[in-house]
Amino acid sequence: MSSTESPAQKAIKENLGILNRVLNSEAVFRQVAQKCVERRLITVDELTQLNDRFSGQALQARVEAFVLRVAVLLGDLPENIDGFLSIIKEIDTLIAEKAANTISQSYAKYGYNLPKYESPGGSVPAVVSDSAVGPSPIANSTNAGSVVVQEDLTAEEIKKKVGGIAAGSVTKKHDSFICCILSHGNPKGIEGVDGETVTVPELAKSVISKECSALRGKPKIFFFQACRGTKVPEPIAADSSVPLPPNKEEKMVADGFRALPPEADFLIGFSTSDGNVATRGVETGSQYIKALCKFLDPKYSSRFSLDELLLLVNYEVSGNPIDYEMSYKYHQMPEIRSTLRGKFYFKK
Numbered sequence: 149m150s151s152t153e154s155p156a157q158k159a160i161k162e163n164l165g166i167l168n169r170v171l172n173s174e175a176v177f178r179q180v181a182q183k184c185v186e187r188r189l190i191t192v193d194e195l196t197q198l199n200d201r202f203s204g205q206a207l208q209a210r211v212e213a214f215v216l217r218v219a220v221l222l223g224d225l226p227e228n229i230d231g232f233l234s235i236i237k238e239i240d241t242l243i244a245e246k247a248a249n250t251i252s253q254s255y256a257k258y259g260y261n262l263p264k265y266e267s268p269g270g271s272v273p274a275v276v277s278d279s280a281v282g283p284s285p286i287a288n289s290t291n292a293g294s295v296v297v298q299e300d301l302t303a304e305e306i307k308k309k310v311g312g313i314a315a316g317s318v319t320k321k322h323d324s325f326i327c328c329i330l331s332h333g334n335p336k337g338i339e340g341v342d343g344e345t346v347t348v349p350e351l352a353k354s355v356i357s358k359e360c361s362a363l364r365g366k367p368k369i370f371f372f373q374a375c376r377g378t379k380v381p382e383p384i385a386a387d388s389s390v391p392l393p394p395n396k397e398e399k400m401v402a403d404g405f406r407a408l409p410p411e412a413d414f415l416i417g418f419s420t421s422d423g424n425v426a427t428r429g430v431e432t433g434s435q436y437i438k439a440l441c442k443f444l445d446p447k448y449s450s451r452f453s454l455d456e457l458l459l460l461v462n463y464e465v466s467g468n469p470i471d472y473e474m475s476y477k478y479h480q481m482p483e484i485r486s487t488l489r490g491k492f493y494f495k496k
Contacts, residue, residue, distance in 0.1 A: 156229045159254035160219040166247045171211045183235045303340035311354030324367040333374025367492050370416045373434045377423035418483040439464045453491040
């Protein structure tokens with residue numbers, strides 16, 4: 149198999165035999181193809197082109213052409229492969245159930261293979277700062293064992309509180325440190341209630357001091373719901389038929405006890421890209437925070453690493469345009485910055 153193929157392509161190609169046994173009648177094949185169109189896994193035009201191209205050929209040839217094309221369109225998003233497998237399961241036969249499970253196992257096999265952070269068994273501490281929207285959904289989504297909530301802080305207080313909590317509340321039993329800040333912002337950083345700004349590097353520096361030795365070599369994760377400027381860029385058209393590029397990841401080895409650079413083991417999630425506004429509905433709240441809560445739920449977080457979950461957040465937020473005082477709809481684009489050295493998973 150080609151190394152440029154996505155995990156979905158590899159998994160489906162590996163299981164063409166059992167898929168042929170599932171889609172062994174014209175009626176079942178048409179039903180599955182129609183559901184794939186309805187759930188936007190393939191377009192009507194693409195299905196029509198496939199039907200025209202393979203018209204008159206045996207059912208097996210048409211089935212294989214169809215599922216291989218769908219596999220390309222699924223790209224790297226796990227939600228898409230899940231959608232295809234749910235359609236297969238809806239056929240409601242033992243062989244269909246077996247096919248879906250087998251493809252799912254193959255997909256996991258061809259997925260990512262990076263080292264994981266060691267988990268001593270402690271809870272995940274979190275600090276949540278938000279005076280506008282209740283913090284409990286985020287805390288509940290992460291299953292955090294130790295949650296500290298602070299509201300209405302000045303810029304200096306934000307920096308001191310983050311560093312103080314990291315130094316005073318985090319022990320060696322904890323797996324990580326998660327900080328979520330919902331506030332106003334500007335291109336320089338996060339604004340406090342006093343209108344002053346604390347920068348992201350300042351916040352990062354506050355959790356790598358000698359007083360925070362328990363966090364050495366452990367993930368330090370920040371989420372920011374805040375503007376990073378005033379720009380509202382116009383959307384551009386994207387070709388949904390082009391799959392996401394394959395992941396080419398270098399094989400990594402365990403760190404042992406080697407010295408680490410101070411900027412290691414950070415992951416920072418921004419609600420919007422550099423220079424752009426971040427919106428929040430007066431009644432509905434932030435779509436970035438809602439997407440975070442959705443994908444940090446155990447339904448997803450028990451199966452995927454944090455970087456994969458944040459890709460799902462990016463996909464959901466950027467694909468839901470917002471009416472924002474413009475002649476066009478604003479597509480907000482979250483941003484991820486990471487110096488993590490391995491995969492980070494929430495406990496099941």
